[in-house]
Every structure is written in structure tokens, then in C-alpha cells.
Amino acid sequence: GENVEQHPSTLSVQEGDSAVIKCTYSDSASNYFPWYKQELGKRPQLIIDIRSNVGEKKDQRIAVTLNKTAKHFSLHITETQPEDSAVYFCAASRNDGTGGGADGLTFGKGTHLIIQP
């Protein structure tokens, strides 16, 4: 089955600086890579995603890049703000476009992002 590795487990950056979180996956058949943000005591919130036919996607201060050959994808947050502090999870799946994964989302272990004032 799929295996997703996520690094680092904790990331502390100064407010205004950029943050990068990296993930690798093992199953070359995975075609969908979402990122979720989870604040303490709250539900995981989808913040950005990318499909395997795209190399990069950007949404305001957040961007995701995908390298299918190397089987890794990264989340980039620019101009970090205090509200960016949370745990971020990457995930991978073989998605069939029916609103669910062919075999569910496989998540990384999470990165605790701390924004220092």
C-alpha cells in the first residue's frame, strides 16, 4: 500500500518568513495530493490540493509543488502570519474522481508549524 513520509515534524519560523513542508510517497499510481490544516481541537481543513497532471498550484500565500518522477510534493507558505500556526498534514491517494479515494487518503504524520512573533 501507499506510504507517505512528511518532514519536518516541527517547524518554527519568524512571522513574515516562508515555511516549507515536504512529503514523499511510494505508490506511483497515486494521483491526488491534498494538504490539510488542523488547528487544536478542530477538524482537518483542506487548504490546497494538486493532481498528478499538474506540477504546481498556487492560492494566494500558499503553493504546492509536485515532482512525480521523484515522488515528492511540498507545501510553501509565504509571508507567514500568526493564524498559520497549526498542524499541517499531507496526503496521497489513487482518486477515481467520484468524491472519494480509490483506497482512501494516506496521510503523513503531520508538521507542527509554529509562527514566532
Added chain:
Amino acid sequence: KAGVTQTPRYLIKTRGQQVTLSCSPISGHRSVSWYQQTPGQGLQFLFEYFSETQRNKGNFPGRFSGRQFSNSRSEMNVSTLELGDSALYLCASGLSGTYEQYFGPGTRLTVT
């Protein structure tokens, strides 16, 4: 449009008991997936239902089961509870023709 809802939000059970958790997806979403979240194992896929059929199942024992109704609402059942079943159980729903999954607030299950 209302988000994914789950009931109950908190539950305390004793070892050996069984429990049923409920998930109502976003209106129009036919896919419902269940995940277990623990500090040690992270987020793990349990199973996924689409149009009342279980399509996929993760690596969990048979004590974990589920079903989906014709209105896409889903229930998850855990029988013969063990201490290690203490976790946050999350469900997520998805819309046909899309890839995104949206999570509910979860049910916090504590087994004593």
C-alpha cells in the same frame, strides 16, 4: 450549505462495549470515508462508502464496521471496545466528479 456533521461529539465507553457513530455528509455528497486519528498513529483510513456500498477498507480488524443509508448518511460501529480504540473518529464526504474530501468535526471516543 451545511458542512459535514457528526454525532455524538464525545463518548465515553467501557472495554467490551460497542459503539455506533453517525456522520451526515454535505448535501449532495455520496462518498463518505471514515478515519481514526490518534497521537501515535496519526490519521488512518478505516473505510469508504459510495451509494450505500463499501468500496474500500483500511487495515483495521473486523470489529470496525460501517454502513451507508440511501440518504448518504453513514454510521460506523465498533464492537468489543478495547482501550486502544480511544481516538478521534473523523468522517469526510466528497462530491461525485471531484477529488476533494471535507471533514466533519469528529467524535472523541474514550474507552475506559
